[in-house]
Amino acid sequence: MSALVVEQLLNGLQFGIMLFLLAAGLTLVFGIMGVINLAHGSLFMVGAYAAALVAQASGSWWLGLLAGVAAAAATGMVIEFVVLRRLYARDHLDQVLATFGLILFFNQGITMLFGRQPLMVQLPQGFAGSIEIMPGVPYPTFRLLIIAVGLLVALGLYVLIQRTRIGMLVRAGATHREMVRALGVDIRLLYTVVFGLGALLAGLAGVMAGPVSNVQVGMGEQILILTFVVVVIGGIGSVRGALFGALLVGITQTLLSGFVPGWLRQVMPGSEADALGAALSSMGVYVLMAVVLLVKPKGLFPAHA
């Protein structure tokens, strides 16, 4: 039993890391630029598609990784340059409508280009198997790779934000947007770079998610809402918050769906317990978010402390 708990915790950690990759980009864009970008999920999809197609054509998953990350970052910067740049001064609502339009455009565009069939994604060489992490419990190496990549990204972002000039501007921008502007920094360039970075991270998430789930039109929207939940729980604009929020959501969701139906089954008939358990574990993260916001309205690690 305890081995199962450890394995489930590891699963929760891995799912949380996956969410972190998506949420980190979103929270940067959200917190620094004040832009609600619903099309973040589209960048996730672009990354996954580019990686899958290049990996198929070249036979190398690693080439696909590069292609996916580059395609997402490039797409992001184009979006920023063509659309979002004109909307910074606008209401959040205008951004919602514009990025909603982008979702429709990207989903249907990908359908027209690559069809409706889900894409095949190979695992990278050397990461197809599993490692025995405990006696009798093998764990997929690719999932361990996801955890490693996520932790590396977290570390990289930490260094970037705490130790570099861009990071200094990013930190300042999250709390005092006007002041950064007043300092004479080319805020336009900073925004393009930040948005590109956010898109790059979304693309990386898409590349990593590809072999685990499925590469398909609409894949971004499935996970978009959960990503927003993570960002808000963590505190908008805080990368540290995104990490903790993501781990909290990932572990909560995994443990709920892993254990609640079992507990319920001990107190009520099987099929009812299963249906109720599934409903409860679906609601779980939303209950979590509501509770967090009622206790700490700015999230766990507000950037505007």
Place this chain on the structure above:
Amino acid sequence: MVEHVLSVRGLQKRFGGLTATDDVALDVLPGELHALIGPNGAGKTTLIGQLIGEITPDAGHVVFCGEDITRLSVAARVKRGLARSFQIVQLLDDDTALANVALAVQARAGHSFRFWRAAGSDPALLQPARALLEQVGLTRAETRVSDLSHGERKVLELAVALAARPKLLLLDEPMAGLGAAESLRMTETLRALKGSLSILLIEHDMEAVFALADRITVLVYGRAIATGTAEEIRANPAVQEAYLAEDRPE
């Protein structure tokens, strides 16, 4: 002994490592114009925030007309007769000056859970609102706030605050950013108000302060270091040392 309109004791507020309000005691007498002066960052606006209820103090008490209001909400304090103006104007920019004041009159008149009759043409709201605008000398009543000049907005702030018919008016730098002529007019308006209600005035314009104030309290680094008449304050060596030395009024 005279009953104080406002009586503050042991008020304390810290933001992280910064002590914005440090064991402040302050009394305002009925009908008095009491000025609060001090260098930038002395914690004047933070103090106003705690008096009106936007900021919760860490310790201490605020007593208004004999009632402890330390834990009351902003709205509840306004209902009891406190009102404030803002240093950075807080108005409804999409509405006319008249509508801004009329809304404040409406708030004074009781709850606003009236869903049917049009409020925009209600004489019960518009007449008092026009009277208030006249009182402060704002003529462009039908102009949208976003089209008013800075000076006009400051005056409108005052009218909106007066609409609450306060017993004590907290004015946060009503002359900030005004030209000389506008400042003079504001001084006259305040002088005309004197006596009909108590006023706690924060102001950097020392000329106006010394012309208007019955008593003055000096706040430095969150501490009230002296209270007294204009002459007493001028003569106070502690004030001269701590405040006048670095920020001498012209």
Place this chain on the structure above:
Amino acid sequence: MRNVLPLALLLAAAIALPWAAEAMGQPATIGLATRIMCLGIAAASLNLILGHGGMVSFGHAAYYGLGAYTVGILWEHFRLGEPLFGLIPGTNQLLITLPVSMLVAGVASALIGALSLRTTGVQFIMITLAFAQMVFFLFVGLKAYGGDDGLLIRRRNIVPGLDLRDQDQLYWLCLGFLVAWLFLQWRIVESRFGRVLEGIRQNERRMAAIGIATYRYKLAAFVIAGMGCGLAGALTANYLRFVSPDLMAWQKSGEIMVMVILGGVGTLLGPVVGAAALVGMEYVLGGITENWQFFLGPILLAVVLWAPGGIMGLLGRGARRG
């Protein structure tokens, strides 16, 4: 009211629509228009809090769905002849189901609003979403009412003197409710309550400083908007003769919000115009190409970029110029 004449003409055109549609051999347009009326009520009620109160609720579909499900569940118990919880008998009388729908949506929005309104800004957007998702998953899990597959309402509700199986009469009924709701909302916006709401949108701090306990007013507006959505949902259930959790999914909340923004935030007719534009474009583009989303997306984008204030803003500018 300078705009009485255009409004009267618009209303006359709306009333005459069924005959026009028949004459042009496009009777299905009546059903489409009915759907627009229902969504128009939902969007207008969202606009009350979003456009006039500055509260961006991203969970409005929950009340829409609750209103619809109230009709569906009352029908189901009427059909089965078994009272709900052994107490509440089912019914198919519209004059009962509509008020009950609004009541259910109102109670739900009061509970959710009371909690959600403790937050503001983006946190408010997300917490309303969270509660709506909880309601959504609750209905997905409600096996007794079809769960994810939804609930069939075999016959429309009954109103004395009307035959709702006739699509023209259903349309006029929905149009009547839309007009009534818009009129009510117009009065609310112009009233003392509406002035306070508008003040809260512009500057909540100022409203507190003149002695207004803003929370109560925001909650009251939130509940009114929830009830409007409940009404819209109840009418939708009668039109669709089918309810499913789809009606309360976050995509639906987004769709209603898009209608408001597209039409024009804070305008009386904007939300209805937005509903008509969005549904109409889907219908027309969907009839021309299966890749309709590819074209709808950039159209929405163009509206944001070049027509701030939505379609009503565009019309207003056109009128001023002309």
Place this chain on the structure above:
Amino acid sequence: MRLERRSLLAGLGLAPLAAPAFSQGAPLKIGMITTLSGPGGYIGQDIRDGFQIALDQEQGRLGGQAVQVMIEDDGFRPPQGKAVVERFLRNERIRLFTGVVFSNILGAVAPDVLDADGIYVSPNAGPSNFAGRECHRNYFVVSWQNDSLHESAGELANRLGHRRMFILAPNYQAGRDALAGFRRLFKGEVVQEIYTRLDQTDYAAELAQIRAARPEAVFQFHPGGLGIAFLRQYAQAGLLATIPQVMPAPSMDAGTLAAVGDAAEGVNLSSHWNSDFPNAPSRAFVTAFRAKHNRTPTYYAQQSYDSALAIGAALRQTRGSVDPAAFRTAMLRADFVSTRGNFRFNTNQHPIQDWFSLKVERVNGQLAIVTKDKILENHGDVFAAQCRI
């Protein structure tokens, strides 16, 4: 591909000018409402393409009657499906409908068709309510009743000798029906059942529970993209080697097999049809489909093709009439050679057909779904007893 769409003129409300008068020999319009957008879009695409193959083989006719198929996307949203069906019924005066993929859309679409005395022929969804109490004279299902898919999987598990099974499906009506259907014919013990979420992308938590429960095999129903993710993660977790899987056809079609790849090898399936069926109609269909679309047809394509054949057979007898009484009599005779072999309509107008076991194997180095044995013969459904037509 020549598929007629509503003309732009009609869309702009100028139909009276554009619509031709009813004349002899005008093509019969068939309304196809299907899901072409979102993750389920590839299913609707195969339904559309499968139907078209039947038309191609008769040069745009079905049963000698010229037909025009009007296709529209329901966007995976019931209200939109409802709007389309209303337009088809009223503006286009279409009497004959087909195409819906998902049960919840069918719930919004079918009642309108049936109340207007139109005919609906289902190429996919076969929910239990329409098979039982809500069955209807004008409603035909050519694919299967939903539960049959899972009943056959239960029988397959019996035949494979599995005694202790772990079963999973998404938490929605079809998922719950799946687990109930599986239990109906499965004779062994269900050690645990789990409902997953419809929007789930990560199944690690469920996989850990499977490993901990140590079943002999797993039954799972995850259609489309859900199944791809589940199978990939199942294989990546190393479970495929130790715990075999049994599943119904929708969890593994040609499309998902292509996306899943090696992770699918060795999986057991139950189905009413497979692309390697040796009978002549099936081979002709598969050949034509591959030639036209350069991919292997899925069950969805085949079901839609069979639906077109069934409609064609009925139209041949009614000489192109869709008068409900005449059409129904003709339809019930099922006078066509199905790609699946045995086929006839039950009393509730759902199929009585055979079910087969399939397995994913390597054929000439390529993964393919290979047909094994017949496991159920002339199998109907349990809901027919509740149906009174």
